[in-house]
Amino acid sequence: MGLLTVNNHVFAVLPLVPPSYLLLRLLLNYPQFSLTESISSQLVTYVALAILGFSLTNQLVPSIKAYTLKRGIRGKDLGKKGTSLGENPIPEALGIVPGTVFLICMILAQVLFASTNPEKLLDCNSALLAICFMLFLGFTDDVLEWPWRYKLILPTVASLPLLCCYKGSTSIVMPIQMRSLLMVDNEVTLLGHMLGYLITIDTETNGKVVNLGIWYLFYMGMLAVFSTNAINIYAGINGLEVGQAYVIACAVLVHNLYEIANHSENAENHLFSVMLMLPFCGVCLGLLKYNWCPASVFVGDTFCYFSGMTFAVVGILGHFSKTLLLFFVPQIINFLWSCPQLFRFVPCPRHRLPRFNGTHMIPSTFPCKPSEFRWIKQQGEATECPNMTVINLALQLLGPLTERDLCLVLLSFQALTCLGALICRHYLAGFFFEP
16 A cells, blocks of 8 residues: 555645635635736636646547557656556657647637737747747657757757846845845945946945846846756656646746735736646646556656746746746755766766666666765665665655655655745745845
């Protein structure tokens, strides 16, 4: 019996409960919210698009997977090697279905934007262009298997339409504890003078505001590269890619709806983010049904790049790119822990996903000498080292788990870090910035 025996449908709905609760309170127009009729009607439309996205994805995946099998776009589940399930061919690149359905939903949303927010149409078109480009890259990668250098360069190119349309500030507010490093008693410090060659310190605010200029745009471009690849390397078991994207999307929705409810000065941009995140949640939920363990389809790089760029879009055009990174804590940890292998300081096999021992998942390994990499090994003289991913690390810490339980543990960790991110952003921020 698994560690987590609750019905899969309950786990699927849980991340959607907090944003649904906030959305319901907004639509019921509680006195403390007092939304305009325009915002209320837009929210209802986006909910309808989310339902449409879920329905179309749920219906199209079984049909499209037959075409991918016919064309030979298929693989075997290495996590079930040696079993009957491991020998069955499974269609790959099914991320093309939710990606295409999502684009359809966004095109329909433009009809509403054309009449209510015509000034945001440029943002909407640049978002669609970036997402469509990454969807195309992901699908061709699944078919042609691009080298890693293209996976780093092309997301940078895809982010250029977003950066060209970005009209927000390139200034940031410095934490209270760090302002004395730049200015003291209205005088710029030595460090402030040195940094002045790269950035602009607002002396009128005594170091409170710093304009990063082009460096802020560079940061947002790198955010697009990170978000598209972070989900891609934090994968390898059924349901994890779609599940983590779904949990992050629900957390982003909570952040957006909370800001709208509290009449944030950035409410219009948060509403733009809601427009993308609600249909995205819908298509993720429709796909998760087929990708959950045991998976009947693989989502491939198509979904990873599509979902990563969607998050980059809402972070950049929604003007909360710094907050967005708080929701990517597991992906950041996985990237940092993987760096020795990614940069070849430690041998990196092609597949680093956990190994199946016939009943449970155990950490996968690579061969080494007894004297090598002692800092990784659990036993100092071992001739094998565990691959450096958070998935394998979880198995090292918790012991062998079934694939379903392992996925639920990792998604629970994702949900907890997203909850912590929301607490940091909306409650603990007062310790570092003025309310």
